[in-house]
Amino acid sequence: MGKRLTRIYTRTGDDGTTGLGDGTRSSKRGLRIEAMGTVDELNSFIGLLLAETLDGETRIKLEDIQHELFDLGGDVCIPGRVTISSGQVDRLEAQLDHYNEALPALREFILPGGTRAASLCHVARAVCRRAERRFVELYQAETSVPVHLQYLNRLSDFLFVLCRFLNQQQGVEDVMWQPGKTTV
Numbered sequence: 001m002g003k004r005l006t007r008i009y010t011r012t013g014d015d016g017t018t019g020l021g022d023g024t025r026s027s028k029r030g031l032r033i034e035a036m037g038t039v040d041e042l043n044s045f046i047g048l049l050l051a052e053t054l055d056g057e058t059r060i061k062l063e064d065i066q067h068e069l070f071d072l073g074g075d076v077c078i079p080g081r082v083t084i085s086s087g088q089v090d091r092l093e094a095q096l097d098h099y100n101e102a103l104p105a106l107r108e109f110i111l112p113g114g115t116r117a118a119s120l121c122h123v124a125r126a127v128c129r130r131a132e133r134r135f136v137e138l139y140q141a142e143t144s145v146p147v148h149l150q151y152l153n154r155l156s157d158f159l160f161v162l163c164r165f166l167n168q169q170q171g172v173e174d175v176m177w178q179p180g181k182t183t184v
Contacts, residue, residue: 022078031138036076038131043069045124052117055169058162061095065155072148076138084151092154099158099165109177114167121166125159128152 046066050059071083112122132152139145167174 022080024079031134031141032076032079035131035134035138036073038127038134039069039073039076042124042127042131043073045120045127049117049120049124052120054117054166058166068151072151075145075148076135079142082145082147084145084147086147086150089147089150089154092151092158096154096158096161099161103161103164103168110164111175111177112163113175114163114172115170117170118163118166118172121159121163125156125163128156128159132156 043066046062046069050062050066054062068084068088075081075083112126113119132149135148135152139149164174
């Protein structure tokens with residue numbers, strides 16, 4: 001951060017615009033701002049998940065992801081900047097495979113739920129999917145950065161597997177979807 005904020009309010013956004021990292025102004029309703037905001041929301045939900053009791057390995061992985069999401073937000077804030085790499089996508093795949101190895105094969109769709117930690121992780125996963133949709137919208141309108149989409153896609157998969165892992169750690173079974181189930 002080249003310039004430290006000594007005052008949080010600037011009044012420059014009172015007209016419905018916000019400053020990007022390259023100095024340009026953008027509408028707060030713009031695709032780029034929507035993508036940045038959704039990444040910020042995702043990061044906040046991961047922070048909420050980190051308020052739960054988690055094992056050290058999982059905690060470290062989620063903290064790393066929070067830093068990467070901040071980098072991703074910075075990439076979007078500064079058009080043309082790319083700090084997310086294919087190596088980070090590969091690392092997420094390896095971590096996903098690691099957690100998935102210990103889980104039973106899925107034969108049914110599962111509902112979000114189980115433990116509190118897994119439920120919070122499901123919310124983060126759903127927000128990650130929304131972030132991915134926002135990036136698709138942005139990159140259909142502007143120059144695409146494929147690694148950003150790959151990262152978000154892999155992260156949502158990682159979060160899904162992590163939800164299942166968190167339930168398993170606490171001895172709670174996944175909540176299986178029962179098509180057509182109604183309680184009369």
